[in-house]
Amino acid sequence: MNENGEAKTGKGICLSRLITINDHLRLARLQKKEINFKIVVIGDVGVGKTSIIQRYTSAQFSSTHKATLGADFAVKTLEWDEVTRVNLHLWDVCGQARFGSLTSVFYRHTAAAVLVFDLTRPETYNNIVKWLKDLRQKVQLPGGLRIPIVLFANKGDISTETLPPQIDDFCKENDILYWFITSAKSNIQIDEAMIKLANAAMRNHENLQVPLLTDDVIKLSEETVDSQTQRNWKPCAFV
Template sequence: MSKDSVPMFKFIVVGDQSVGKSSFVKQYSESQFIEGMSRATIGVEFIKKLVTVDKRRVELQIWDTAGQEQFRSMIKSFYRGAAAVFVLYSINQRDSFEKLQDWLTELHESAHEEIVKILVGNKSDMERNVQKEEAEKFMNTNNFSLFFETSAKTGENVEKAFVEAVKLVIMRMFTSDSFKNSIKTTKKTPASSKQNTSRSDQPISDITSFPTKPIQLQSNHTQENKHKKKECC
């Protein structure tokens, strides 16, 4: 990778509704947790984040997807070009763990076979209904590269999960041409890096975040209702 350019990696976060995907992303991007945050993601939302890992500057484009069944078919297209996927379940919601196989089936149908897969048991600050040993067995059986139990509330292992994912993506880029050619990688030289090149050797904890407006994919039912309102008004 050229020192004058910053590669962009697309990460996607999937899992059942209410496992804490949005809180997981918000904790990483803004180091914040909103108590009682219950607004369901509609379609897909994303943020951009400029990070430094092992003295390499990388821009992450993190896609937070909806867990509702009605959006599943639309979300499949967002696997295209993704370098890594975080598959979340909640350690206090047994059913979210039991549905992981459904998410894996979708992932295998839509993503590149070499995509970096990270299994995440979120809400580790709550009472456990899924044992860690069960998750580790699931990880090994289904060839996940990494497994973390995280807490979007306390921040436990959230940053670590992303840092280790970035490291694996960079490593895989150098060892697999098919992976490198499959991922959505955009190299660019941001103005900020020209003005302050000393940032390139700063630690991962010193991160600039670029939140963006949500992208909302609407179900056919919602679109039909809007169309009817326009006709009658």
């Protein structure tokens, strides 16, 4: 007990002081500026999109998943700094062809994207071109700039022998920021990849005044973007 009759908790701080500090911290969390980014996760059926999102947002993995119908989403909250909280809305877009006509709806307000292929099924890498073309035709940032994209070579816990040797060149030619060997099952490089993607989305938001998820400003177009005039070259790297 101190001279005021207050119970102390450990050395140098009393219970009432601790409660006051906790109240301030709680108030600071409530007063943080919140920024929302929508990130679409796209690729063929069965490449592991749902497992990647589940691993990243809830630190869980399940070997049994039903195929996503249409789209689903989950949220990952990042305490970015002392005054900013970033909410990543990860959209799990169905890979079935019959939902292809709806991608322009699913892509709406997208600030960044993850392309996923399955290292155990090489044909899913070949289809990345289709997914990338569809995304680029339908989503642009203000001013016609491209959204940041990372590429996941998923199920790397099973095998990496089928890793395409041309993946570096593919990323550079298609303005993909980074590629990663990932595994939802073994939790390989997913957190690192998402932080890099979130950083890219934040830079766009700060430097280009990219609208937030709630703003209906992102341009959606069915016209093909001129890749020569719109290309914004950035280094592609395996991390």
